Amino acid sequence: MLLKEGQVRIPAGCAISGIFHKDGKKENGERIIKSISTMHDRSNGLGGGFAAYGIYPDFKNDYAFHIFYDSNRAKDECETYLKENFDIIAMAKIPTRRHPRITDEPMIFRYFVQPLQTVLAFSQLDEKEFVVRKVIHANHNIKGAYIFSSGKNVGVFKASGFPEDVGEYYMLENYEAYSWTCHGRYPTNTPGWWGGAHPFALLDTTVVHNGEISSYDANRRFIEMFGYSCDLLTDTEAITYIVDYLNRRIGLNYSEIANVIAAPFWSTIEKKPEEEKKRLTYLRNAFASLLVTGPFSILVGFEGGMMALNDRLKLRSMVVGEKDETVYIASEECAIRIMQPEFDKIYAPRGGEPVILTLNKGGNAQ
Amino acid sequence: MNMLYPQFEVIRNPSRCINCRACERQCANEVHGYDENLKIMTCDESKCVNCHRCVAICPTRALKIVKTDHTFKENANWTEKAITEIYRQAETGGVLLSSMGNPEQHPIYWDKILINASQVTNPSIDPLREPMETKTFLGKKPGKIERDENGNLIDNLPPHIELNMPVMFSAMSYGSISYNAHAALAKAARELGICYNTGEGGLHKDFYEYGENTIVQVASGRFGVHTDYLNAGAAIEIKMGQGAKPGIGGHLPGIKVGADISKTRMIPEGTDAISPAPHHDIYSIEDLRQLVYSLKEATNYKKPIMVKIAAVHNVSAIASGVARSGADIICIDGYRGGTGAAPTRIRDSVGIPIELALAAVDQRLRDEGIRDKVSIVVGGSIRNSSDLMKAILLGADACYIATAALLALGCHLCRTCQTGKCNWGIATQREDLVKRLNPEVGAKRLVNLVTAWNHELEEMMGGMGINSIEALRGNRLMLRGIGLTQKELDILGIKHAGE
Amino acid sequence: MEFTANTTYYQELQNQIRNCDDKEIIIKELYGQRYIGCATSDKNFKLYGTAGNGLGQYNNGSTIEVFGNCQEAVGDTMNSGDIIIHGNCGDACGYGMRGGRIFIEGDVGYRAGIHMKAYMDKFPVLIVGGKAGSFLGEYLAGGLIAILGNGAQGKMPCSYFCGTGMHGGKIILRCDEKPDGLPEQVLVSEMTEQDREELTPHIEDYCKYFGLNAKEILSNRFYVLTPNPNSGYNQLYTFE
Structure with a gap:
């Protein structure tokens, strides 16, 4: 019997693509679907997914949970757990359309929730940490239920299948986002479990990733000290937790996070001006176990921003195109040319040097 | 008869x-x-x-x-x-007395562990042409950041040891080995950018110049321990135990305490140098904390404090206690570790293999969420670079070598150190024998050995697509067992080959 | 400079002391703060209250006078200097001490003077006015321990296993009868003139600190413990 994510570690190759509107302008999912479909051969039909920011303006202060259920029993159990901890503001089945190449669908539900103030106060945790622990607990303990999206005003949509089919299945033309990321997966050994598709998300951090990191177990065993549970055994999951830990828990900004996970070589650091040398040495030494080696290119989505990052040897391809206030990033140039034939600027970021995009001041991301 | x-x-x-x-x-x-x-x-x-x-x-x-x-x-x-x-x-x-490490036929777990390499799904790296990093820092990590009023990061890292490669020469006292052997170790450590360890016999005045590459040891006998000594090295190691003789003290007979050793140990010539079995100021774990902080006070919090323990049955709980004692680095010595002299029965049947001790300690510290509060250094028979590699993959930050270093100096493991008549000029204080070991030649051989190991380490790292030692540490997915029971695999935290 | 310790954490207090250039350091209301005088070499401490563990550890020449009792590990691995205690002292006093002197007005706890050793001009001295606990001078390798037995009514002023493993140095006990039950590593004899001469200057200093009469003390009967040269460890082993 084939094992699914979480029972065995599955290396995967992939394609990634993203769009970011710095002015907060929104667009629906049609172009991002078109983009990823040009890289069809980088996926193998065993996983595709999207993350979209700014799509729930009416519930922008509520945590939006997207949940897969294998059974009604799992749904009951998970909803009981949610009700013990959260006030459910609204819930509904996530709309999908029937699709010939998307099969074996689980039940897919969306909940807008607020932590129950009494439970939150009793836990002595800050609100985000409270939500994180509840999500990790549910995913780790409730069999047949899987919360795959948990941020505010952001949604992840993923399934087993080619990404362009997944996009059609979820009717992404109906969502308006200022930031889109997308992933097509090429796992080497999987039955194609929906939860194993990417993006991987925790709160408003979503990660799509191409490559197989060689530091996986060193990173995993370190990050698990801090309450994270790497249940899927995928690189993307570990990278998401690392980014969440360094940003939300430690307080590093995204540029500093890039200096940790794709730290420059010591020989490179040595050549920097004194202050910069000290800063880079500190970051690399203080968070040594979070250095990620091996090939990766990632798009990290977060509230109001996006970071693109290659491993420090740049073992994976990545292209960035800028046109007016919109930035396009993908594994291959064709995937951004199809969305935008002309660019003001187009370039391949160097290994370990992050491209960090944030909404302009006053940018309307509502 | x-x-x-x-x-x-x-x-x-x-x-x-x-x-x-x-x-x-x-x-x-x-x-x-x-x-x-x-x-x-x-x-x-x-x-x-x-x-x-x-x-x-x-x-x-x-x-x-x-x-x-x-x-x-x-x-x-x-x-x-x-x-x-x-x-x-x-x-x-x-009482039967022996020297060097346990020679008995117990399982050698290093030989039952296999290392991974990349094929297709991620690339191997050519270490001869691409950067391959083995620089190692030993010490606590801060676990939190601080910023100044401009939002710049403040360097809040506790003191640490910086090594060019994850290897150090472990403690051998002047007394148990010769002046020339110490000179060779010190010179080699400096050239390699690593550290050697004084052992418990104090630091000879000639070797203060190697301070940056020296770990000074404080053992129960407190020989040669004074404020200049404590401040002379890159770090201070408290020796609680030794793999070859856990729970046992030491005894350098007066006959070996000549003029020079007398000065270094700061005891009169010709008197016995006895190291009590325990530190008599440490009878409980909170007393260890007291000694650790006394050394930090004595060095104004500028030196990392190492605590060396022997691998015994309850090693993970002990290591957890040590990690919480304020120690910056824990050194664990396996039951195959060497010695200048130890009761045979103890050497051969007390303690546990370093492979199992390391795996248990690393996992325990992670389970308690304190693995980055302390670095782990292991010794007790690291025989080659693949032992070293496996140790780091199991979770060690660096390894101590001593027997291998002595072999490089010419030791033939005849295991009669205690006689003081070492023909190779290593474990002797007889002037005519000591001068047979040329410190320059010895240092060169040590440099050769460790450099070669480092090349091999880089070669294996490249093969598994890892170009930095940080990504190797505790990366147990890169290991598989062969011919091990499920229990052994569980303790080592690795899967069986084929899984 | 005068400090008030009260409940200040020792690291904070020690920092204040380190940052103070004054030679004279007075600390009032000491409540067990550790490591006072640790690894210092040129200060004069006057401490009021209860001195914490590791008082004068690695002391390299400072004088530390305590008006109150002391806890554990006083003068641990000390190299030189004087520690004067107007009160009692806890366990493991003077462990591994190489030089300097510790004067205790009252009693000392278990394991005092373990593995004291002398070297060149360094000669450790431990003088206790009252009684000592068990394992006094264990592994003694050098230096001088004198227990003056105040309050012992002429009986042996220390408890069991005195001088176990002793292989150097001297332990002088004030008592009326020859101490017995001592381990085989120890030889006992009545104090000689030479011993008395050796002891006298230290007793004189001791008396100066505590306002006592040296002549009167020295007129008592003393026994001297020295290592038995015939009970070394050399016969203990056989080689492979």
Whole structure:
């Protein structure tokens, strides 16, 4: 019997693509679907997914949970757990359309929730940490239920299948986002479990990733000290937790996070001006176990921003195109040319040097 | 009557021997002699320890040492070793004493662990052409950041040791080994950008200049411990135990305490140097914290404090206590670790293998969420670069080597250090023997050894697509067991080959 | 400079002391703060209250006078200097001490003076006015321990296993009868004139600190413990 994510570690190759509107302008999912479909051969039909920011303006202060259920029993159990901890503001089945190449669908539900103030106060945790622990607990303990999206005003949509089919299945033309990321997966050994598709998300951090990191177990065993549970055994999951830990828990900004996970070589650091040398040495030494080696290119989505990052040897391809206030990033140039034939600027970021995009001041991301 | 038949035979090829008497001059055990009347070389093999000095020095290759085929009646239970030990004790009433590491046939887990390599799904890296990083920092991590008023990061890292590669020479005192052996270790450590360790015998004034590459040790005897000494090195190591003799103190007989050693240990010439079994100011874990912080106070919090313990049954709980004592680095010494002298029964049957101890400690510290509060250094028979690699993949930050270092200096593991007649100038204080070890040559050989290991380490790292030591540490998915039981695999935290 | 310790954490207090250039350091209301005088070499401490563990550890020449009792590990691995205690002292006092002197007005706890050793001009001295606990001078390798037995009514002023493993140095006990039950590593004899001469200057200093009469003390009967040269460890082992 084939094992699914979480029972065995599955290396995967992939394609990634993203769009970011710095002015907060929104667009629906049609172009991002078109983009990823040009890289069809980088996926193998065993996983595709999207993350979209700014799509729930009416519930922008509520945590939006997207949940897969294998059974009604799992749904009951998970909803009981949610009700013990959260006030459910609204819930509904996530709309999908029937699709010939998307099969074996689980039940897919969306909940807008607020932590129950009494439970939150009793836990002595800050609100985000409270939500994180509840999500990790549910995913780790409730069999047949899987919360795959948990941020505010952001949604992840993923399934087993080619990404362009997944996009059609979820009717992404109906969502308006200022930031889109997308992933097509090429796992080497999987039955194609929906939860194993990417993006991987925790709160408003979503990660799509191409490559197989060689530091996986060193990173995993370190990050698990801090309450994270790497249940899927995928690189993307570990990278998401690392980014969440360094940003939300430690307080590093995204540029500093890039200096940790794709730290420059010591020989490179040595050549920097004194202050910069000290800063880079500190970051690399203080968070040594979070250095990620091996090939990766990632798009990290977060509230109001996006970071693109290659491993420090740049073992994976990545292209960035800028046109007016919109930035396009993908594994291959064709995937951004199809969305935008002309660019003001187009370039391949160097290994370990992050491209960090944030909404302009006053940018309307509502 | 002597019931003990010599263990070795000295075979001299008469057609090659030219009676140059070099063997006679070289053997401190006085095995070789010359019969003036008969004009032939003679030998008393009962004194031979099989150290190969004569063999190596013989210009015509006329000598070899073989194991005697003299035998007892075969017995799988009462082996020759078991029988002769009885004879020896019956004759003397003494405690059996041995030196160097446990030679018994216990499992060597390093040899039952296999390393991974990349194929297709991610690339291997060519270490000869691409950067490959083995620089290692030992010490606590801050676990949180601080910023100044401009939002810049403040360097809040506790003191640490910086090494060019994850290897150090472990503690061997001046007294147990010679001045020249220490000089060779110190020089090599400096050239390699790593550290050597003074052991518990204090620091000779000539070696203060190697301070940056020195770890000074504080053991129960507190020999040579004073404020200058504490501030002389890159770090201070509290020796709580040693793999070869957990729970046992030490004893350097007065006869070995000559003028120079007396100065270094700061005890009068010719007096016994006894290290009590415990530190008498540490009878409980909170007392360890007291000693750790006394050393931090004495060095104004500028030196990382290491605590060295022997790998014993409860090692993970002990290590957890040590990690919470304020220690910056925990050193764990496995039961195969060497010694200048230890009771045989203790050396051979007390303690546990370093592989299992390391795996258990690393996992325990992670389970408690305190793995980055402390670095782990392991020793107790790291024999080559793949042992080193496996140790780091299991979770070690660096390894200590001592037996391997002595071998590089010429040691032949004859395991008679306690006699003080080391023909290779290592475990001796006799001036004529000490000068046989040239510190420059010795240092060069040590540099060669460690450099070669580092190349091999890089080669293996490249093969698995890892170009930095940080990504190696604790990366157990890169290991598989072979021929191990499920229990052993569970303790090591690795899967079986094929899984 | 005068400090008030009260409940200040020792690291904070020690920092204040380190940052103070004054030679004279007075600390009032000491409540067990650790390591006062640790690894210092040129200060004069006057401490009021209860001195914490590791008082004068690695002391390299400072004088530390305590008006109150002391806890554990006083003068641990000390190299030189004087520690004067107007009160009692806890366990493991003077462990591994190489030089300097510790004067205790009252009693000392278990394991005082373990593994004291002398070297060149360094000669450790431990003088205790009252009684000592068990394992006094264990592994003694050098230096001088004197127990003056105030309050012992002429009986042996220390408890069991005195001088176990002793292989150097001297332990002087004030008592009326020859101490017995001592381990085989120890030889006992009545104090000689030479011993008395050796002891006298230290007793004189001791008396100066505590306002006592040296002549009167020295007129008592003392026994001297020295290592038995015939009970070394050399016969203990046989080699492979």
